[in-house]
Amino acid sequence: MTRTLRLAFSPDSDDLFMFWPLLTGRVAHPGFDLEHVRLDTETLNHRAADGDLDVAAISIARYPAIARDYLLLPHGGSVGRGYGPVVVTREPRALDALEGARIAVPGPHTTAYLVLRLLLPRFEAVVVPITPYARVFDALRGGEVDAALLIHEGRLTYEREGFARVVDLGEAWAARTGGLPLPLGGNAIRRGLGADVPRISAWLRESIAWALEHREEMIDALAAAESRPDVALTRAQLDRYLAMYANDDTCWYPDDARRAVDELYLQGAAAGLLPEGARASWAA
Numbered sequence: 585m586t587r588t589l590r591l592a593f594s595p596d597s598d599d600l601f602m603f604w605p606l607l608t609g610r611v612a613h614p615g616f617d618l619e620h621v622r623l624d625t626e627t628l629n630h631r632a633a634d635g636d637l638d639v640a641a642i643s644i645a646r647y648p649a650i651a652r653d654y655l656l657l658p659h660g661g662s663v664g665r666g667y668g669p670v671v672v673t674r675e676p677r678a679l680d681a682l683e684g685a686r687i688a689v690p691g692p693h694t695t696a697y698l699v700l701r702l703l704l705p706r707f708e709a710v711v712v713p714i715t716p717y718a719r720v721f722d723a724l725r726g727g728e729v730d731a732a733l734l735i736h737e738g739r740l741t742y743e744r745e746g747f748a749r750v751v752d753l754g755e756a757w758a759a760r761t762g763g764l765p766l767p768l769g770g771n772a773i774r775r776g777l778g779a780d781v782p783r784i785s786a787w788l789r790e791s792i793a794w795a796l797e798h799r800e801e802m803i804d805a806l807a808a809a810e811s812r813p814d815v816a817l818t819r820a821q822l823d824r825y826l827a828m829y830a831n832d833d834t835c836w837y838p839d840d841a842r843r844a845v846d847e848l849y850l851q852g853a854a855a856g857l858l859p860e861g862a863r864a865s866w867a868a
Contacts, residue, residue, distance in 0.1 A: 589613065589784065591620040592628055593641035593771075595715060596736040597806050597822060598829040602641075602660055602771075604805060605798075606791035613787050624715045625735065625769075626691025638774050639788065643691075644767045644845055645698040645852065648862035653775055655867035656837075656845075659789045660771030663833040663841045668754025668766040669696035669735045672747040674724060677731075679704055679751045685730035688712040688720050695768045696735050698852055699753045702760075705855070714738070721745045735768075740821050757844075764844040768829075770837070773867055782868050792835050799826070842866075 591607075593599035599622075605611045607618060623631060629646040631637060635653045647656060671679065671687070686708045689697045697709065710729050712720045714736060724732045724747065731750060734742055742749070757766040771788065773781055795802045803822055817825065833841060845864050852858030 586615055586617050588619050589616040590636070590638045591618060592623060592631060592637045592639070593620070594625050594628060594736070595622050597817070597825055598662060598736075598834070599641050600806055600809065601795050601802055601826055601830040602788070602792050602834065604791075604802065604809075605794040606787060610794050611787055611791045613784075616784075624690075624713045625694055626711070626713060629691060629693040632772060635774065635776075638777060639784065640772050641769060642772050643694045643696075644770050644848065645695040645858070646693045647770065647772060647864060648849065648858055649693070650772065651863075651865055654772035655775055655781065656864050657771040657773050657785055657788060657867050658837050659785075659792055659835055661767060661834055661837045661841060662769035662829045663837075663844075664754035664757075664766040664768055664828070665833075666754055666758050666765075667752055667828060668699075668739075668757065668768060669733055670739045670742065670752050671700065671731055671733050671750040672724070672742045673731045673750055674747060676748040677750055682707060682731050682750065684708065686710050686728075688723050688729040688732040690714050690720075690733065690735050694735065695766075695848070696733055696753060698848070698857055699757055699766065700733055701857055702851055702855055703751070703753070703756055721747075737817060737821075737825055740817070740825055761844065761847055764847060765833075765841050767837075767841050767845045767848060785867055789835065792830075795830070796832075796835060802826075837866075 632640045632650050689709045720732050723729050754766045849862040853860050
């Protein structure tokens with residue numbers, strides 16, 4: 585008798601890259617049927633708090649709020665090494681000039697939002713979900729907001745849309761922490777799976793490894809499967825994006841990225857943005 589394994593991840597290319605081999609049978613999952621849903625990042629963060637998902641792609645900043653029910657998997661991470669989400673405006677501006685400004689953010693539980701709050705404590709956050717993809721650009725172009733915090737593929741296309749970069753959060757975080765990478769996202773697994781956690785974890789790591797080993801095939805598959813017509817990434821842009829966020833760091837969360845998670849929680853708690861004592865509990 586099989587059971588259902590409930591997976592949830594975002595519409596973005598790096599998430600589908602990780603899960604696609606598992607979902608398409610390239611990686612076996614004996615004893616389980618797979619059920620998956622794709623949700624925008626902030627919806628995933630909220631949904632994980634309900635505790636009804638078995639594996640969920642979440643923002644690292646969100647993990648402390650769900651730590652009672654979930655472990656962080658040691659793979660599936662999105663890590664920025666000197667790069668990350670970007671803040672953009674219609675005209676070039678310095679970051680401190682945005683104090684008190686209206687800034688579009690993908691959600692208050694995202695890692696990008698937390699890091700921006702650390703860099704710029706005072707601004708008015710206007711939540712603009714990452715789907716539909718073009719909505720944040722429309723909000724900035726139409727004057728609904730003064731600036732926009734872009735995550736996922738938007739960080740590659742803002743220049744094409746005619747906007748100017750104010751700050752790259754990955755660069756700013758590295759400067760702030762003595763060179764640590766920026767731990768943006770991760771996969772969380774439900775503690776209630778008990779003895780099944782290690783083998784499910786192994787399947788997911790195998791899925792990531794398969795995708796990395798068949799990278800060109802994966803790029804072709806993702807390009808064909810893209811269902812967001814307003815994203816319009818070229819193959820070269822998709823290749824670049826996957827190089828940034830679906831790489832060896834994704835296959836195994838490295839030591840410096842784990843230290844960066846600890847540092848993020850420490851700084852977030854010190855600023856009153858995360859609970860005191862926030863820490864990561866890693867699955868095997």
